[in-house]
Amino acid sequence: MRNMSDHHTHVQEFFAARAADWDSRFPDDGPVYAAAVADLGLREGDRVLDAGCGTGRALTSLRAAVGASGVVVGADLTPDMLQAAVRAGRDRDGRLLLADVTALPLRSRSLDAVFGAGLISHLPDPAENLRELARVVRPGGTLALFHPIGRAALAARQGRRITPDDLRAEPVLRPLLAGSGWRLTSYVDRDDRFLALAVREG
Numbered sequence: 001m002r003n004m005s006d007h008h009t010h011v012q013e014f015f016a017a018r019a020a021d022w023d024s025r026f027p028d029d030g031p032v033y034a035a036a037v038a039d040l041g042l043r044e045g046d047r048v049l050d051a052g053c054g055t056g057r058a059l060t061s062l063r064a065a066v067g068a069s070g071v072v073v074g075a076d077l078t079p080d081m082l083q084a085a086v087r088a089g090r091d092r093d094g095r096l097l098l099a100d101v102t103a104l105p106l107r108s109r110s111l112d113a114v115f116g117a118g119l120i121s122h123l124p125d126p127a128e129n130l131r132e133l134a135r136v137v138r139p140g141g142t143l144a145l146f147h148p149i150g151r152a153a154l155a156a157r158q159g160r161r162i163t164p165d166d167l168r169a170e171p172v173l174r175p176l177l178a179g180s181g182w183r184l185t186s187y188v189d190r191d192d193r194f195l196a197l198a199v200r201e202g
């Protein structure tokens with residue numbers, strides 16, 4: 001097993017190579033991100049983290065949901081992804097942090113919600129890392145684990161089959177979240193959308 005620093009280097013190298021054309025690869029994703037953010041149920045003035053924000057594709061929708069009085073933070077480990085976010089002007093919608101979401105520089109219970117798109121499969125220790133996300137969210141706050149493509153469609157695109165032990169399979173994800181301080185409240189896995197919503201237990 002790789003140690004943490006090797007894992008970070010691997011993630012950074014993987015996404016650094018993809019940062020420049022990340023947005024142009026899937027130019028039609030905007031509305032599905034906006035719809036996923038809408039399902040998170042944010043309110044005016046809320047404080048929300050986009051965990052593994054990448055080029056910040058969700059930041060404009062997150063800012064629109066919380067308004068000028070809210071707080072939007074985008075955290076990512078890969079400088080090239082954050083630089084692409086700045087080039088796209090998305091730093092106007094949220095504060096960008098070069099940070100590891102497995103050890104966040106944020107106070108406990110300081111947020112109302114976390115949005116994580118395309119994140120969970122990159123986490124080195126999902127149970128522990130989801131617990132870290134729970135730490136920074138107040139009880140009753142929410143988590144969205146989103147992907148703009150469902151598990152079966154993604155597997156087909158990558159030329160593999162989905163397996164029952166996939167982290168995002170509901171029978172795996174539900175207890176994983178429960179053990180990390182989250183209660184799964186909604187689960188959708190269609191070709192055009194994967195969205196798991198959870199509430200932070202008290």
Ligand SMILES: C[S@@+](CC[C@H](N)C(=O)[O-])C[C@H]1O[C@@H](n2cnc3c(N)ncnc32)[C@H](O)[C@@H]1O
Binds near residue numbers: 053057118123
């Ligand atoms: C598949 S991309 C998704 C980017 C963005 N959320 C989107 O939907 O376009 C995964 C992102 O997570 C980031 N990431 C992976 N592990 C991370 C970690 N431990 N801390 C912060 N960011 C991480 C990567 O750098 C990458 O930008």
